[in-house]
Each structure stands twice: as structure tokens, then as C-alpha cells.
Amino acid sequence: xxxxxxxxxxxxxxxxxxxxxxxxxxxxxxxxxxxxxxxxxxxxxxxxxxxxxxxxxxxxxxxxxxxxxxxxxxxxxxxxxxxxxxxxxxxxxxxxxxxxxxxxxxxxxxxxxxxxxxxxxxxxxxxxxxxxxxxxxxxxxxxxxxxxxxxxxxxxxxxxxxxxxxxxxxxxxxxxxxxxxxxxxxxxxxxxxxxxxxxxxxxxxxxxxxxxxxxxxxxxxxxxxxxxxxxxxxxxxxxxxxxxxxxxxxxxxxxxxxxxxxxxxxxxxxxxxxxxxxxxxxxxxxxxxxxxxxxx
Amino acid sequence: xxxxxxxxxxxxxxxxxxxxxxxxxxxxxxxxxxxxxxxxxxxxxxxxxxxxxxxxxxxxxxxxxxxxxxxxxxxxxxxxxxxxxxxxxxxxxxxxxxxxxxxxxxxxxxxxxxxxxxxxxxxxxxxxxxxxxxxxxxxxxxxxxxxxxxxxxxxxxxxxxxxxxxxxxxxxxxxx
Numbered sequence: 403x404x405x406x407x408x409x410x411x412x413x414x415x416x417x418x419x420x421x422x423x424x425x426x427x428x429x430x431x432x433x434x435x436x437x438x439x440x441x442x443x444x445x446x447x448x449x450x451x452x453x454x455x456x457x458x459x460x461x462x463x464x465x466x467x468x469x470x471x472x473x474x475x476x477x478x479x480x481x482x483x484x485x486x487x488x489x490x491x492x493x494x495x496x497x498x499x500x501x502x503x504x505x506x507x508x509x510x511x512x513x514x515x516x517x518x519x520x521x522x523x524x525x526x527x528x529x530x531x532x533x534x535x536x537x538x539x540x541x542x543x544x545x546x547x548x549x550x551x552x553x554x555x556x557x558x559x560x561x562x563x564x565x566x567x568x569x570x571x572x573x574x575x576x577x578x579x580x581x582x583x584x585x586x587x588x589x590x591x592x593x594x595x596x597x598x599x600x601x602x603x604x605x606x607x608x609x610x611x612x613x614x615x616x617x618x619x620x621x622x623x624x625x626x627x628x629x630x631x632x633x634x635x636x637x638x639x640x641x642x643x644x645x646x647x648x649x650x651x652x653x654x655x656x657x658x659x660x661x662x663x664x665x666x667x668x669x670x671x672x673x674x675x676x677x678x679x680x681x682x683x684x685x686x687x688x689x690x691x692x693x694x695x696x697x698x
Numbered sequence: 699x700x701x702x703x704x705x706x707x708x709x710x711x712x713x714x715x716x717x718x719x720x721x722x723x724x725x726x727x728x729x730x731x732x733x734x735x736x737x738x739x740x741x742x743x744x745x746x747x748x749x750x751x752x753x754x755x756x757x758x759x760x761x762x763x764x765x766x767x768x769x770x771x772x773x774x775x776x777x778x779x780x781x782x783x784x785x786x787x788x789x790x791x792x793x794x795x796x797x798x799x800x801x802x803x804x805x806x807x808x809x810x811x812x813x814x815x816x817x818x819x820x821x822x823x824x825x826x827x828x829x830x831x832x833x834x835x836x837x838x839x840x841x842x843x844x845x846x847x848x849x850x851x852x853x854x855x856x857x858x859x860x861x862x863x864x865x866x867x868x869x870x871x872x873x874x
Binding site for chain 1: 725743744776780782785794798802811825827837842856860861863
């Protein structure tokens, strides 16, 4: 029997260029008896449009919430950007009657209505609140006690605190707890909660890469063997761009960047191939070797 | 767009109504509370690596009524929307939201980086913010992933009727 059932909201970045996250997430969630139902229809959560039109962002997010309400299921997102936006708009429309009416006037034109009957959760939140740490720990067959890693939370699953209401943005614990459930040690490092720079790509690539470099330096300094992310954009910043940053600033990192679902999958005994670890840009063979050796 | 922050202020540039206008827009309500402590700038990750982006300065310029300087500035678009400033502001100004309000107004006058226009067009065409290549769609099948849910552009457009930014995007399309 399935422990939980959600409508999975993939967002735009994951199907566009971060499929390893989706592949590994589906694998581990299925092992944890989570049932995923596909969205009947999709549009962007609205987040990228907020800077140019708050109104359009609200409508785009409300459309997705209304579609999920028709299915009677809570939304599960893999992207903190989508989670943050859907949670924020859900709260705003539930609490502000005038705004709800305004947005519903738009949705009516498309045969939709926001009623406020469901929740939107990020994967991390679903893991900790619904599935539970006990169940996750029970699914671990190969504790990764040989690994020392660092974590990077996505900004939008933490801030603004008033709207998201999940974890402590100044000292987030959830991802660390989830990482330590796999047996790996999660190290603290400087400026841990700082932005990866992804939102600045396209506006100022230089600033974006400098931000990611700064974080990678701090991560390297504490001796982390891998970086664990739960956001497709952060993953692109660190994994896809790591070699570029090394060349641009004359640095050496060699830090593989794994999606949390890949780390969890390894600890659950799922093979690296099934978790699409070969899709990572930064070579992860060294830590995979450690996982294999650790098994003996 | 130009970088004009450091030029002396002329009284003719000042529009005293600007701050009230912003205060009436959702997200900009608490603009007048700012007492210029600078927590936003000192905690801003972008400000650390940018020589021009200073959230405190943008807030002050807005309070002073420097409408054109603020709205025509490239600097406005550097905010990464990480919301650190919003969470840490002792006056609860919601700095990132004020900046979003300003960006929305700048966008309506056409001062907007290309990347946002592209994402907007892509959403209107497919529902997705990026144009996902056919090859990617096909690859999903071989990877054992379910088919991607489709967007419904016609239905999306129906619900967006009357959105101000869209009028600008459409007008630009006609001019091309």
C-alpha cells in the first residue's frame, strides 16, 4: 500500500536539463512507497515571471493549484523555486479574499477556480513530514558512513520565512538531517545559506559564477568530498558550471555535486546507473569507489 | 538604460508622488518604513560581488522620488531574489518585494533584460519557461520516464487576459 500519494510537479528546469534528479527521485520515492500521479496539464509555476509581472506569476501559480485541486491531491515538487512559489501563492490566496477573487476572475475565463483545498510541498518537506525519518532510515541498506559531504539548500524553500514557514532560514536543519539519515557526515561551512548565484545567470553571468565560486571555496576548505543539492538550478550552478569556474578563476575543486535523491538512492542500495550518476558533469567515481569499498 | 546613481540629484528629477505610488502596490506597502540601516546591502550576496547593486540605495532613491533613475537602471535587475534582505530587515520593509514592484514598473516601460522576455514567450507558446527540445522528449521514453504533461497555451492565454505586461510583450511582437 502506498504511504503517500502526490501530484508530481516537475517544473521547467528539470525536464529541460536536469533529468538525473527526476530519475533518481522517482526511484527512491517508489522504494519509499510513494505514489506519484502526473499533472494533467502543466504550465510554469510563475517564478521566472515574477520580476516582470507579479500579476502573471499569481495567475500561473493559481492555475496549477486549481488543477491539483481538481485531482484532490497535494503537489510534490522537486524544485524549491516551484515549491516556494506555489506555497506562497497558495497562502496568499487562502488568506486574502480580495486577491483570491481577482485571480479567480482570471481563472474563470479558462474554466478554472482556486478554492484553497490542497497543499504544495517540496520533496524535502514530504520526506521529513509525511514519509518520516524512521521509514527512510529503515530503507537504508548501505550506510554511507565513509562519506563527508556538504549541503546546499535552495533559497526559495527557506525564504521569505513568513510565507514558506519551513525550517529555519538562518540555520536550516532538514537537509542535514536527511543527509545524516544515509550515514554520511554533513559538514558545516561558511555562508552555508547563501544563494548559489543561479538567478543572476543571463543578467550578470560574472556575478553568478563569482557567487558559486565563493561557495565552492568554502565547501572545499572544510574538506567535503561531495556537495548535496535539492534544487535543479543550484545543481546547474555547481555541477554544470564547476569546470567553467575552475578555468575562469584558476581554481581546482573536483567536488562532485549529487542530487540528494542520488545520495539517498546509493544508501538504499540502488545502483549508480539506475540513479543516473553518469549524467553528472563532475566525475563522481572517487566517491562511488568509496561507497563500494565501504561495502566490503 | 544607464548607470546614473552617482550623478548629483537635480530637483527636476524628483517626483514626490513616486513613493506613494509604490506604497499602494502589493509588496511595496512598507517602503516608507526604511530608515537606511543598510542590513539589506550588508547581507546581500550580489552586493558582495557587484560594484553597483546596493538594495539600500535603490530603496532610498525610490523614497526620494527618482523615478527615471530607478526604473531605467540596469542595476535593478541584479537582485537574485534570495530574500535574505526581506528576512533580515529590522523594519520589515520586504526589500525584495519592493524591488520586484520596481522591476514590474520598469518592465512595463520596456526596460527589461532579454532573458525575461524569452521566458515569457516560451510560457505563452508551450507552458514551459524553456523550449524543451524534441530530442529531450524522446529521450524520456528511453530513460523510462513518463511523458511530460502538456501545456495548454490557448487556455493559459484565456486566464491571462488583461495582464499589463502581456500587452507590452504583444506590442513588441507587432513592432518586430
